[in-house]
Amino acid sequence: xxxxxxxxxxxxxxxxxxxxxxxxxxxxxxxxxxxxxxxxxxxxxxxxxxxxxxxxxxxxxxxxxxxxxxxxxxxxxxxxxxxxxxxxxxxxxxxxxxxxxxxxxxxxxxxxxxxxxxxxxxxxxxxxxxxxxxxxxxxxxxxxxxxxxxxxxxxxxxxxxxxxxxxxxxxxxxxxxxxxxxxxxxxxxxxxxxxxxxxxxxxxxxxxxxxxxxxxxxxxxxxxxxxxxxxxxxxxxxxxxxxxxxxxxxxxxxxxxxxxxxxxxxxxxxxxxxxxxxxxxxxxxxxxxxxxxxxxxxxxxxxxxxxxxxxxxxxxxxxxxxxxxxxxxxxxxxxxxxxxxxxxxxxxxxxxxxxxxxxxxxxxxxxxxxxxxxxxxxxxxxxxxxxxxxxxxxxxxxxxxxxxxxxxxxxxxxxxxxxxxxxxxxxxxxxxxxxxxxxxxxxxxxxxxxxxxxxxxxxxxxxxxxxxxxxxxxxxxxxxxxxxxxxxxxxxxxxxxxxxxxxxxxxxxxxxxxxxxxxxxxxxxxxxxxxxxxxxxxxxxxxxxxxxxxxxxxxxxxxxxxxxxxxxxxxxxxxxxxxxxxxxxxxxxxxxxxxxxxxxxxxxxxxxxxxxxxxxxxxxxxxxxxxxxxxxxxxxxxxxxxxxxxxxxxxxxxxxx
Numbered sequence: 290x291x292x293x294x295x296x297x298x299x300x301x302x303x304x305x306x307x308x309x310x311x312x313x314x315x316x317x318x319x320x321x322x323x324x325x326x327x328x329x330x331x332x333x334x335x336x337x338x339x340x341x342x343x344x345x346x347x348x349x350x351x352x353x354x355x356x357x358x359x360x361x362x363x364x365x366x367x368x369x370x371x372x373x374x375x376x377x378x379x380x381x382x383x384x385x386x387x388x389x390x391x392x393x394x395x396x397x398x399x400x401x402x403x404x405x406x407x408x409x410x411x412x413x414x415x416x417x418x419x420x421x422x423x424x425x426x427x428x429x430x431x432x433x434x435x436x437x438x439x440x441x442x443x444x445x446x447x448x449x450x451x452x453x454x455x456x457x458x459x460x461x462x463x464x465x466x467x468x469x470x471x472x473x474x475x476x477x478x479x480x481x482x483x484x485x486x487x488x489x490x491x492x493x494x495x496x497x498x499x500x501x502x503x504x505x506x507x508x509x510x511x512x513x514x515x516x517x518x519x520x521x522x523x524x525x526x527x528x529x530x531x532x533x534x535x536x537x538x539x540x541x542x543x544x545x546x547x548x549x550x551x552x553x554x555x556x557x558x559x560x561x562x563x564x565x566x567x568x569x570x571x572x573x574x575x576x577x578x579x580x581x582x583x584x585x586x587x588x589x590x591x592x593x594x595x596x597x598x599x600x601x602x603x604x605x606x607x608x609x610x611x612x613x614x615x616x617x618x619x620x621x622x623x624x625x626x627x628x629x630x631x632x633x634x635x636x637x638x639x640x641x642x643x644x645x646x647x648x649x650x651x652x653x654x655x656x657x658x659x660x661x662x663x664x665x666x667x668x669x670x671x672x673x674x675x676x677x678x679x680x681x682x683x684x685x686x687x688x689x690x691x692x693x694x695x696x697x698x699x700x701x702x703x704x705x706x707x708x709x710x711x712x713x714x715x716x717x718x719x720x721x722x723x724x725x726x727x728x729x730x731x732x733x734x735x736x737x738x739x740x741x742x743x744x745x746x747x748x749x750x751x752x753x754x755x756x757x758x759x760x761x762x763x764x765x766x767x768x769x770x771x772x773x774x775x776x777x778x779x780x781x782x783x784x785x786x787x788x789x790x791x792x793x794x795x796x797x798x799x800x801x802x803x804x805x806x807x808x809x810x811x812x813x814x815x816x817x818x819x820x821x822x823x824x825x826x827x828x829x830x831x832x833x834x835x836x837x838x839x840x841x842x843x844x845x846x847x848x849x850x851x852x853x854x855x856x857x858x859x860x861x862x863x864x865x866x867x868x869x870x871x872x873x874x875x876x877x878x879x880x881x882x883x884x885x886x887x888x889x890x891x892x893x894x895x896x897x898x899x900x901x902x903x904x905x906x907x908x909x910x911x912x913x914x915x916x917x918x919x920x921x922x923x924x925x926x927x928x929x930x931x932x933x934x935x936x937x938x939x940x941x942x943x944x945x946x
Contacts, residue, residue: 393946395866395939402861405871406470409463409853415456416846423839426538426831429736433543435826441540445829449538453531453842460846460853461524465490466875467856468517473871473913474859481912481933483510488907489517490874498522508908524849530842537835543826544614544715551607552817554618555810557745563752564808569761569774572753572804576773577766583729584799585621588792589777596625597795600732601806602714603817609718609727617817619714620741621734622802626704626794630689631682633696634660639682642701648680651758656684659760660695664771666761668754672747675740677706679750679798688785700790704798709746711738749805774800866939869928870913883930912936915945 403410425432434441441448469490475482485508489500501515567575581590585600603617631642634656639649648669659665663685671678681702691698712734719730751757763772770782778785778793785793831839860867873880914936916929926943929936939945 412460412463427836431828431830450535463853467853469874471856472874473867476870476913485908534839537832541828542822544820545823549816550819553604558811567804582731599799602716615817621712623708628702670757679704709743749809753805
């Protein structure tokens with residue numbers, strides 16, 4: 290019994306010695322001593338109480354054994370804490386392989402540096418993808434997606450805004466990491482740099498903007514931090530651009546190809562002819578059945594337009610269903626009208642309204658002859674280089690007021706027709722199921738091609754109107770209304786409105802331009818591509834203003850991303866480790882721990898001091914590297930932040946604590 294008890298105590302003491310943390314403790318020696326005293330007492334006891342004392346001794350030995358294990362465990366834990374506390378400096382190593390309790394190796398490879406800059410590469414990828422989408426959104430074809438249009442009608446702007454906002458946040462983090470890498474580079478240089486850059490890196494965006502003001506004018510970091518704060522603040526404010534850009538996105542139907550249909554296309558081939566049909570009377574009748582959207586993009590239909598863009602579309606000569614769409618060749622032409630009121634129809638009155646004397650004399654004579662046949666459209670047609678001008682006097686419209694019946698006040702308008710180009714046009718038809726009811730519902734410009742000869746359009750107008758100077762009588766088609774050619778100038782089909790006159794007159798000349806081309810342009814039978822609206826796909830486009838703001842946003846993001854890469858560049862090309870210094874700028878907790886282990890660096894800072902005084906204490910030149918005290922040690926070193934002359938560069942071959 291004695292031998293087994295003594296051997297157990299000795300084994301426990303040896304176990305504590307072999308743990309590598311502590312040797313046999315005094316508690317273990319007390320166990321051996323207690324065992325000896327217990328054995329002597331047992332030899333003097335009576336045999337009657339031998340078994341009882343033996344049981345008590347075994348119980349006491351078990352309790353002392355448990356106490357001994359607890360003390361050994363506490364000493365082991367304390368020893369481990371002392372090791373962790375002693376190696377606190379090793380937290381600054383980023384991407385380093387673990388080398389045991391002696392320290393860590395600062396093994397910075399190019400790959401590890403690139404991984405550290407992963408947010409900059411991600412920001413570059415996201416910003417380039419947004420730029421690609423914006424280019425497609427601003428194109429004539431738009432951005433096609435395999436999703437139903439209803440989804441983007443309801444949430445398209447929100448989705449794009451979230452995408453742009455997330456990209457902005459990632460770019461901001463990339464800039465912060467780039468700044469930290471640059472600060473780490475400055476702090477590891479031979480002459481060191483101001484410690485205040487670490488305070489700047491751990492400040493919020495608005496604190497950064499005012500940070501440099503808290504430094505001394507003589508501070509070497511003031512100018513640098515001031516410029517960097519402008520970059521950060523500018524980038525922060527660009528997030529609001531994403532709101533305006535994303536709200537400019539809209540969805541349009543996607544047209545899926547469904548074969549071809551027979552159609553008639555107009556062109557400028559061979560010699561121009563006059564077919565003698567249609568004329569103004571026919572166009573007035575057709576006006577009763579026309580939709581404004583069938584003529585292109587009319588200012589009378591869309592209030593935000595500054596001019597009318599007339600589209601001459603191909604003509605269907607086949608059977609179509611409701612919603613049938615064809616795509617073929619046509620023309621696009623800009624039409625712009627401006628009007629002034631004259632005090633009468635005399636030559637001087639027309640000159641005062643902006644007409645030169647030659648035209649005023651001719652128009653005045655024709656207009657005075659047409660007073661009894663009002664309303665009358667007096668037109669003076671001219672061709673100059675790539676422009677066709679039509680000077681119009683609308684006699685008998687009463688839009689300018691006045692009581693003179695023999696020389697009434699009349700609107701004098703100048704209509705400029707320009708930008709005559711070949712184009713690819715898409716036409717959407719509507720019908721109630723009968724061939725006679727097929728009509729154009731809408732036309733869209735898909736692509737603007739080469740410039741067309743506007744001389745053809747001038748000749749076509751002259752054939753339709755009957756000459757260069759003409760008077761066209763426009764009687765109502767039924768009592769109480771005005772002529773259908775002027776319906777887009779009136780809100781009630783009865784009287785012309787001054788506010789609708791200019792835009793409505795552009796529509797009038799769009800109708801006449803269509804009739805003129807049908808009468809005088811060359812024709813050719815062809816097959817036009819037929820398509821229908823897809824229910825599973827959509828096309829996204831962006832408003833012009835939204836597209837410009839979006840480009841401003843993404844180009845700003847790309848500029849900030851480029852600046853981030855420039856901040857990383859000195860670290861990328863350096864062969865000296867800088868990881869601990871960079872982590873000081875990135876990790877606020879590590880910075881505070883490191884600062885606490887180097888109290889001499891910022892001695893004299895108290896919580897009652899003003900903020901300006903605190904940063905004046907921090908604004909001193911320091912260097913981060915290996916302590917000069919371990920310079921001669923070939924294996925181990927200590928990470929230090931001190932005066933530049935007391936610090937040497939890090940080495941890749943040493944282990945650092």
